[in-house]
Amino acid sequence: MxxxxxxxxxxxxxxxxxxxxxxxxxxxxMETILGMPIKIKKVFVRNIEAKQNLAQIYGIELTTSLEEIVNDESIDVVVEVMGGTTFAKEAIEQALRNKKHVVTANKDLIAQYGEELVLLAKENQVYLYYEAAVAGGIPILRTLATSLASDDITGLYGIINGTTNFMLSQMAEQELSYEKALGKAQKLGFAESDPTNDVEGIDAAYKMIILTKFALGMSLSLEDISIQGISDVTLEEIKLADKLGYKIKLLGALKRDEVGVDVEVCPIGVSNNHPLSTVENEMNAIFVESTGIGESMFYGPGAGAKPTATSVVSDLVTIGKNLKNQAKVSQFNELSVEKKLVDKSQVVSKRMLFLQSKSEESQLKSIQLFFEKEGIEIRKVTGQVENSTTIYSIITDEMTDFSIKNCQDKISEELSINVLSHYKVL
Ligand SMILES: NC(=O)c1ccc[n+]([C@@H]2O[C@H](COP(=O)([O-])OP(=O)(O)OC[C@H]3O[C@@H](n4cnc5c(N)ncnc54)[C@H](OP(=O)(O)O)[C@@H]3O)[C@@H](O)[C@H]2O)c1
Structure with missing residues (x-):
């Protein structure tokens, strides 16, 4: 026992x-659920002195030797919370080879090397769990792998990067410029000093790789995902979107049809009627469309010591229960199907366009006629005069990237109106 x-x-x-x-x-x-306590045997750190105070609070033994952990026969589970993809990968590999179960919160590592690490875990008949790697405190991976195993997922839209959601919320609520919003996020610890991975959508794309694997069983790489960050989103656009009843959010979006899947990360106009529009600041949410449940949304903190550690510990409890029940070792996600990507040029989305005419005179009629001629329905349109020009904000019916480019050129040629920018909308 x-x-x-x-x-x-x-x-x-x-x-x-x-x-x-x-x-x-x-x-x-946890002791009641597990029937035994979880005991921390040792913690591997770089500098014992720097972590001594913390270790004393919890009575934890520290070591600077990785081997003391991965080779310790009495240790059942190695928890990797260092981050990075080089040393962390080597450490996890050593642990798996030594038949230790592994829990990690490392999304970069799982998104890039998940396949080979899962294979190694399988070979060694041990568990590799990583609930905390996507959306920190939201138990989304286990939900997809277990509760939604009986459902067929057709769409998944996630606000899965707290930094960018915080920045866009602050731009909208406080009327901050992009630069000021980034500065505020850095000051409050929501953004790193080098924010590239967050603001350029790379962090969200890594999470979409993991979510796609759990939702559909397809293994994507970064090259399969079109990625656009928020560094070009302006306060002006956020204000114009607001007037139309939309919020601009950085979304990870997965759409599936009979042919295949399309996954992208980009700023999208979210209607104020959509539940994702209520997700503000550093909060995360994943909105799932499926044939069984219909629509469901999972909301919570995407980061932070306690929310993320709660997810890490939930993995420990699951592993502990399985060990106690002497269950046959299975992997976190058993779903695996062939990757099928749709042709991105055929993917349609409703659009939000911002146009500028050099005249104060209303050209609404000619804009409406133009879209009618192109066979594209306009769902909403507003115009406002600004510094002797008129800005038009438009929501259209579904269009492909090709038709938006085509319209952009033609509007400029035929009506002498500039398309300032455009976004997909949800
Ligand atoms: N923070 C969150 O809210 C959050 C949410 C979801 C997922 N995650 C993931 O969780 C992991 C940890 O994130 P974190 O925010 O806790 O990072 P962190 O605050 O920077 O902590 C990482 C710790 O690991 C140590 N470390 C790094 N490389 C090491 C090495 N080669 N040898 C020994 N120790 C090493 C660092 O030591 P030093 O103190 O000596 O630098 C530091 O104490 C990352 O993979 C991250 O993506 C974090």
């Missing part, structure tokens, strides 16, 4: 420090 679930932790930063806290706070409940 197993007395403890014994774990070793690699890294004692934000998430690492949250783990002993969650284990302490919810000790009784």
């Amino acid at each position: 197993r007395e403890y679930l014994t774990i070793g932790i690699l890294g004692l930063g934000t998430v690492g420090a949250g783990i002993p806290l969650i284990l302490e706070e919810n000790k009784k409940k």
